[in-house]
Amino acid sequence: MSQMIRFILNDDYIESSLHPGTVVLDFLRQDQRLTGTKEGCREGDCGACTVLLGEPGAAGGQVVEYRAVNSCLLPLGDVEGKHLVSIEGVNPSTQVDDTVDALPLTPVQQQLVDHGAIQCGFCTPGFVVSLTGYLLSARRWDNEAAVDAVAGNICRCTGYASIKRAIAELLAQLSGSQDSDESTDNPSSGHLERLVALKVVPEYFLTIPRRLQALTAPGLGDPRSRSRTVVAGGTDLFVQKPEELVESSLSFVSKTAELRQIRVDKKRLILGAGICMEEVKDIPALKDRIPQLVAALPLIASVPIRNRATLGGNIVNASPIGDFTIMLLALGAVLGLKNGKGTREVPLDRFFKGYKKLNKKPGELLAWIALPLEEGFFSFEKVSRRRHLDIASVNSAAWISVRDGRIEKARLSAGGVAPIPLFLARSSDCLTGRPFSEELLEQALTLIHEEISPISDVRGSEQYKRLLLRQLVLAHFFKLFPEKLHPEVWI
Ligand SMILES: Cc1cc2nc3c(=O)[nH]c(=O)nc-3n(C[C@H](O)[C@H](O)[C@H](O)COP(=O)(O)OP(=O)(O)OC[C@H]3O[C@@H](n4cnc5c(N)ncnc54)[C@H](O)[C@@H]3O)c2cc1C
Ligand code: FES
Numbered sequence: 001m002s003q004m005i006r007f008i009l010n011d012d013y014i015e016s017s018l019h020p021g022t023v024v025l026d027f028l029r030q031d032q033r034l035t036g037t038k039e040g041c042r043e044g045d046c047g048a049c050t051v052l053l054g055e056p057g058a059a060g061g062q063v064v065e066y067r068a069v070n071s072c073l074l075p076l077g078d079v080e081g082k083h084l085v086s087i088e089g090v091n092p093s094t095q096v097d098d099t100v101d102a103l104p105l106t107p108v109q110q111q112l113v114d115h116g117a118i119q120c121g122f123c124t125p126g127f128v129v130s131l132t133g134y135l136l137s138a139r140r141w142d143n144e145a146a147v148d149a150v151a152g153n154i155c156r157c158t159g160y161a162s163i164k165r166a167i168a169e170l171l172a173q174l175s176g177s178q179d180s181d182e183s184t185d186n187p188s189s190g191h192l193e194r195l196v197a198l199k200v201v202p203e204y205f206l207t208i209p210r211r212l213q214a215l216t217a218p219g220l221g222d223p224r225s226r227s228r229t230v231v232a233g234g235t236d237l238f239v240q241k242p243e244e245l246v247e248s249s250l251s252f253v254s255k256t257a258e259l260r261q262i263r264v265d266k267k268r269l270i271l272g273a274g275i276c277m278e279e280v281k282d283i284p285a286l287k288d289r290i291p292q293l294v295a296a297l298p299l300i301a302s303v304p305i306r307n308r309a310t311l312g313g314n315i316v317n318a319s320p321i322g323d324f325t326i327m328l329l330a331l332g333a334v335l336g337l338k339n340g341k342g343t344r345e346v347p348l349d350r351f352f353k354g355y356k357k358l359n360k361k362p363g364e365l366l367a368w369i370a371l372p373l374e375e376g377f378f379s380f381e382k383v384s385r386r387r388h389l390d391i392a393s394v395n396s397a398a399w400i401s402v403r404d405g406r407i408e409k410a411r412l413s414a415g416g417v418a419p420i421p422l423f424l425a426r427s428s429d430c431l432t433g434r435p436f437s438e439e440l441l442e443q444a445l446t447l448i449h450e451e452i453s454p455i456s457d458v459r460g461s462e463q464y465k466r467l468l469l470r471q472l473v474l475a476h477f478f479k480l481f482p483e484k485l486h487p488e489v490w491i
């Protein structure tokens with residue numbers, strides 16, 4: 001007998017016997033007939049299907065944390081015990097199909113209307129949900145972050161200038177009502193109550209924390225079972241094989257506590273493999289020690305994808321251009337792989353054995369990622385066909401510690417230039433323990449040329465990728481040693 005999936009959809013309890021691999025987009029449109037959520041690309045690229053997912057968070061679950069996510073890549077099984085909000089739940093009058101003029105609009109909707117930011121309207125529910133998600137999740141509102149929040153929403157007809165004007169006006173309108181003490185410190189400081197009072201979200205949102213607590217939802221599927229497919233954020237899996245997943249045994253790890261941990265242990269920062277990319281910006285040890293990593297986030301996918309995409313999924317998916325994997329290689333990451341018998345540690349640079357071949361036994365779960373807490377310089381560079389919201393043609397990261405002009409330790413990595421995410425072992429060794437000079441850099445670049453084996457494909461020819469990587473590595477060193485490099489020699 002299939003297991004029931006229990007959650008709250010908008011203001012209603014739901015018990016569904018649909019397969020846990022059914023994507024929420026299909027559940028909403030076909031099962032619930034809630035057609036405000038639109039189907040565009042089904043690959044996480046257009047944002048037309050954006051919904052909110054609320055999970056018990058701070059204050060022992062008394063605060064529900066909402067995030068905008070793409071429902072086309074969100075499996076129903078991962079909604080268990082959570083609050084799912086479609087456009088009809090953001091503004092319940094959206095369901096009333098009477099006289100459009102008479103509908104009370106939320107401030108988000110009203111600003112889009114007032115600024116002529118809607119033509120055919122196909123993208124509009126996605127924009128409204130993404131912006132509402134931003135207002136719910138951000139403790140302080142600012143224009144740049146609000147625009148970034150809709151960067152994953154594509155509009156084919158209106159153009160973005162009017163949408164940006166609507167956002168600016170919305171924040172101006174709402175910010176007068178935001179208390180100055182409303183900071184990151186206290187997420188339960190009446191933020192939701194304020195948004196309800198401003199009619200950004202309906203009143204029933206206030207009842208959700210209590211109602212979710214009454215829903216005991218342990219999570220579906222034993223993640224250590226060999227026959228089950230582990231689903232973390234699903235942002236790779238549900239693009240790659242959605243038809244297969246709707247017939248497979250799945251195990252959802254988003255609630256597994258070990259995969260959510262963040263702690264310091266023996267001079268290592270331990271990050272649960274289930275931590276999402278967007279959560280990285282709130283981890284103090286990363287924000288303070290490696291701000292360049294946090295600054296690189298806007299180069300990776302969109303907010304709704306980053307809200308789901310996990311660090312572990314990026315590693316196990318083993319794409320040769322996985323951005324986080326490339327960063328973690330340069331940071332000297334070690335993986336904690338767990339099965340029923342215990343946990344073994346594998347350095348990330350020994351995890352990839354060939355194209356999508358891993359040093360991972362059947363049934364092993366990637367539980368955590370350990371990063372050495374060392375003082376050093378970090379840099380990440382990425383070139384893609386579009387600057388934002390695109391996967392890399394070539395990417396590269398560097399971690400380097402320097403004392404008195406001498407490189408104490410160097411770790412370089414590169415993506416898109418080999419069948420695996422590549423740790424550049426020989427060039428890293430060549431740099432380590434030597435005083436920095438332009439000659440040394442040229443030696444390292446020569447070794448990199450030998451270490452890589454790019455192929456020509458849609459993202460560029462072999463020669464182009466070789467040239468790109470050279471330029472990206474130069475960019476690391478221009479940042480680190482601006483006074484020691486002569487631009488006229490290198491560019
Ligand atoms: C529109 C779009 C844009 C994207 N842009 C980028 C980008 O710019 N840069 C980038 O690097 N990636 C990008 N991606 C790819 C993707 O978002 C990332 O690779 C993401 O980190 C995958 O994580 P996930 O949690 O969604 O993995 P999932 O899809 O859940 O899983 C991926 C694989 O890992 C396995 N797995 C997951 N977690 C574990 C675990 N803990 N233990 C064992 N196995 C596990 C799964 O079984 C599966 O085989 C993009 C994807 C989309 C759809
Ligand atoms: S349908 Fe395009 S992002 Fe989901």
Ligand code: FES
Binds near residue numbers: 118121124155
């Ligand atoms: S208004 Fe038509 S796609 Fe945005």
